[in-house]
Amino acid sequence: MRPAGAPRQLVLFRALVAGTSISAFGSYLNMVALNLFVYQATGSAMQTGGFMALRLGAGFVAGLGGGTVAARLPRRPVMVACDLTQAAALVGLVLAPSSVRLGLLPLVAVATGLLGTTSTVLLRSSVPDLVGAADRVTANGLLVTGRAIAMALGFAAGGVLVGWWGYRAAFLVDAGTFVVSAALLAALPLQFPSRRSRTAQPAAVKPKDGTRRHRRETLAALVAAPVILVVVLVRAVDALGSASHNVGLPVYATQIWPQDPAAFVGHFFAVWAVGLFAAHQVVRRLGTGRSGLDGPRRSETGFVVGTCLMSAAFIVAFTDLPGQWVLLVAFVAGAADGFTEITYTTRLQAEPDPQRGWFFGLTAMAENGGLGLGMLLAAGLLEVWRPLYVAAAMHGAVVVLTLGVVLFGLLHRPTATPVEGAPNPPADALAPTEGSRP
Incomplete structure (x- = not known):
């Protein structure tokens, strides 16, 4: 049975998807603008590839620690902080003098890879709590749809913005998308998972x-x-x-x-x-x-x-x-x-x-x-x-x-041996129960 509050939860989740899609648009725009900027600034395909590898490596590290962050920290503030920090990194890149800008590129690569992946892990793992177990397929479909639209528009806009207004304008637009996403995350009355790992932990147990x-x-x-x-x-x-x-x-x-x-x-x-x-x-x-x-x-x-x-x-x-x-x-x-x-x-x-x-x-x-x-x-x-x-x-x-x-x-495939005289279980009785909690 679908919970009574599910329609309202889905409406709020659609607004959240709109915010995350806006920030995803900025991320895909940035994949075009920032990679081109790195190549023009360094003049080296090797250094451009190193920048991309550093961003992927930061994403790998975020996956390694994503479970700890999800279990230990409140997810909404962390996601808001991830968006605002990425925005600050891009604004810092724009405002920095030309002599310093090249040295900031590794920091921007780490920030976008580490914080973007962390935010994705927290959001996906929170979906059943945000919309209910019965609506998580619909919610996941909305996330994929938002990503598709953001990808198409971001890739298309990246070259146009750089060609018309230059790299700084593209970076500022990207920073603005993260600010919009953070504002929606902070304002929407969605129920993110509580810090069960802390509340369930006895006081005598050290972190x-x-x-x-x-x-x-x-x-x-x-x-x-x-x-x-x-x-x-x-x-x-x-x-x-x-x-x-x-x-x-x-x-x-x-x-x-x-x-x-x-x-x-x-x-x-x-x-x-x-x-x-x-x-x-x-x-x-x-x-x-x-x-x-x-x-x-x-x-x-x-x-x-x-x-x-x-x-x-x-x-x-x-x-x-x-x-x-x-x-x-x-x-x-x-x-x-x-x-x-x-x-x-x-x-x-x-x-x-x-x-x-x-x-x-x-x-x-x-x-x-x-x-x-x-x-x-x-x-x-x-x-x-x-x-x-x-x-x-x-x-x-x-x-x-x-x-x-x-x-x-x-x-x-395991086969269940029925107990003599016992009624046959329903077809889904052997499958794990969805939405169960420890």
Whole structure:
């Protein structure tokens, strides 16, 4: 049954999504403007790559500590502080003298990677408390839709703003989006999770001992729910495979459309973002409840199928298809990517708090670490292989892994032995209870 306050909670959550989408728009705008600024300021592709790697590394560290932050600190103030600190870092970059600006770039990379990932972990792990367990699929779809719109507009606006008004204007716009997001976070009357880890901890337990206890509880939860380890592993390999098209697509575009490769890449990712937006509509058609995707088994299956389909689509995208077919494949890849994100976040949110904060931190580590390693690997392979072969090898590994997970699950599916004389349990009785609390 859906709680009586769910409609109001969803209305408030939509306003929160609007705020986070505005800050995401600034982040994607910044990916264009800041990376170009770093390259022009340093004149070195190596230093530009180092800047991007530093930002990914900071995101990896944020995933490592995200569970501790979620369990130990009040989430709303932390998220507000993350937004305001990123805004301050960008304003500082704008106001700094030219002689100091280059030295501030590593600090900006760490701030955007560390604080952006921390905010994402806290928000995703709080969704069941913000909207209720029954509406978390809808809420996750709203987050994916907001990200799709922010991505399309941010990438499009980045080049325009830099071309018209310069880098400083782009950085100030980005800082303004973080301020708007922080204001909405602070003002909306949403009920974020309480600090259960502190209130439940006996007074005689020292903070260090409490941290160790939470780590032991998280390890115990991972052992009790090995499917979470599978999700983390698949996300890591998926991120590694995604590096092949992020690095390989500009190379491929230069080969097949040398007259305007930037237009090819822009069109591809614009259509991909449209597919990402469509994923929420697909989930809405599938519905929620017993027949929808919020059951653990169904969300697990949807996650595996979506990941496999996405990787297969990106392989096909490098097979010299005519223009309209490439765009169709980009749409399928975007829709599968959005569907995968909704299903995996829904599955992790079925776990109790504060464990799910640790689980989202682990997936953030997997995504940032996999993407960073994948970029290095893809860059090396592209020196000797065609983009198709690189995508086939790296995305093919994702497909093989997901199919292996399905096969392993079919071969090792537990069977319940009914007790003689006892009534048969309902179909979902053996599945973990969603929304349960310790």
